[in-house]
Amino acid sequence: xxxxxxxxxRALRRRWPGGRAxxxxxxxxxxxxxxxxxxxxxxxxxxxxxRDQGRWAxxxxxxxxxxxxxxxxxxxxxxxxxxxxxxxxxxxxxxIESALRHDGWSW
Numbered sequence: 001x002x003x004x005x006x007x008x009x010r011a012l013r014r015r016w017p018g019g020r021a022x023x024x025x026x027x028x029x030x031x032x033x034x035x036x037x038x039x040x041x042x043x044x045x046x047x048x049x050x051r052d053q054g055r056w057a058x059x060x061x062x063x064x065x066x067x068x069x070x071x072x073x074x075x076x077x078x079x080x081x082x083x084x085x086x087x088x089x090x091x092x093x094x095x096i097e098s099a100l101r102h103d104g105w106s107w
Contacts, residue, residue: 027079035076039107042069069093076100 049062070089073096077084080103085095
C-alpha cells in the first residue's frame with residue numbers, strides 16, 4: 001500500500017536529474033555576514049572617493065576599490081547560489097546587485 005507521502009516523494013525525485021532530491025546547500029551565515037560587511041565598507045569607500053576631488057591618485061584608488069567591490073559581489077553571488085552573468089563588468093555589477101537585493105541581501 002502506498003501512502004500520499006510516497007506519491008510526493010516520487011514526484012520530487014522525478015523533478016531532479018538522477019532521481020534524487022537535490023541536496024540543500026546552505027551558506028555559512030558568518031561568511032555571508034562577513035561578505036555583507038565588506039561590501040558595506042568598500043561601497044562606502046567608493047562613495048568617499050567619488051566625493052573627494054583633491055585626493056592624489058584618485059582614479060587609481062577608485063579603480064582598485066571598484067574591482068574589490070566586483071570581486072565581493074562575485075563572492076556574494078556564489079554564497080547566494082546565483083549564476084554569474086556573462087556581461088561587461090558594469091552590467092554584471094548591476095545584475096548581481098539587483099539579484100542579491102531581490103534575495104534579501106543588504107549592505
